[in-house]
Amino acid sequence: MMTLRQVEVIRAVMVTGTIGGAARLLNVSAPGISRLVKYTEKSLGVRFFQRQNGRYFPTAEARNIFEQINGVYEKMDDLTEIISKIGRGDLSELRIGSVPSISQVMVPRAIERVRRRYPELRIDINILKIEEAVDYLLLGRGDCVAMSYRLEHPGLDFLPLASGELFCIVPAGHELAGCKQVSAKEIIRYPLIGIDPNDPYGRIMAEIFARNKLDYDITIRARFGTTVCALVKAGLGIAVIDQFTVAHGGYPGVDLLKIVEPTRFDTYIAVKRGAPLSLHIEHFIECLRSEMRAVGPVKAAPRKPESRPRRETTPRNK
DSSP: OOOHHHHHHHHHHHHHSSHHHHHHHHTSOHHHHHHHHHHHHHHHTOOOEEEETTEEEEOHHHHHHHHHHHHHHHHHHHHHHHHHHHHHTTTOEEEEEEOHHHHTTHHHHHHHHHHHHSTTOEEEEEEOOGGGHHHHHHTTSOSEEEESSOOOOTTEEEEEEEEEOEEEEEETTOTTTTOSEEOHHHHTTSOEESOOTTSHHHHHHHHHHHHTTOOOOEEEOOSSHHHHHHHHHTTSOEEEEETTTTGGGSSTTEEEEEESSOOOEEEEEEEETTOOOOHHHHHHHHHHHHHHHHHOSOOOOOOOOOOSOOOOOOOSOO
């Protein structure tokens, strides 16, 4: 039986007609080629070449073998092409889901990095409600989901992404605009947008209000962060939103205020338990984690010096 190395050397000699040519083709030494040709002929009991004036001519038997060798090389070329396509992502699809808060800014930045490494990878992105994530993974519709919190489920595993904070957002020109920080007690003085107590982020804020025995009123509810930001920018109220939605200037026209009370939260990637992760999925998770951890604490603008008396604002709760 011939090894792949012997096949490679015999073919190189047949193609070039000389030992030296085969050595240059394979980028090895000529004596090594000569020894391997002799060893192969001796071990197989087949004479591959006739030597004439320093050139090697294939024997009649070798011509039949050469046809088979070329067939092997064609298969090797096909294998090389498939491996190359896999390396470019041409034969694969990355199917990811994400809750809206992470999909707005973080996922596109991670996908841009994935695309650089796998330029031909097909990508399918789904924006999911938290309650949709379980079926999305267990029914095989997607490979992973970026989540704003983890839940207990026997069929899912949760991999840590990054920690973040909530911020209060106000429209430009608002009387709180430019403040360095704001307390929960100050927040409830204004119409609130989008803080649903059943939402993971809304739950954090609701707990702060409850802990401080503060009543609050949600005048407008909107599920997606982009909608919340647009409503705030339109001057319809203020809101509490996660830092990843507004990272990297994700929504201009609103000011960020740090909340005095602690609002830390953790984010995760959910995957189906026991399901192997492809290189593409692992790379996406690595890129997303890197992007989210690089955000770090969002810095609110320092309080601007007041050049005019502060307007009187009737508190919503007394």
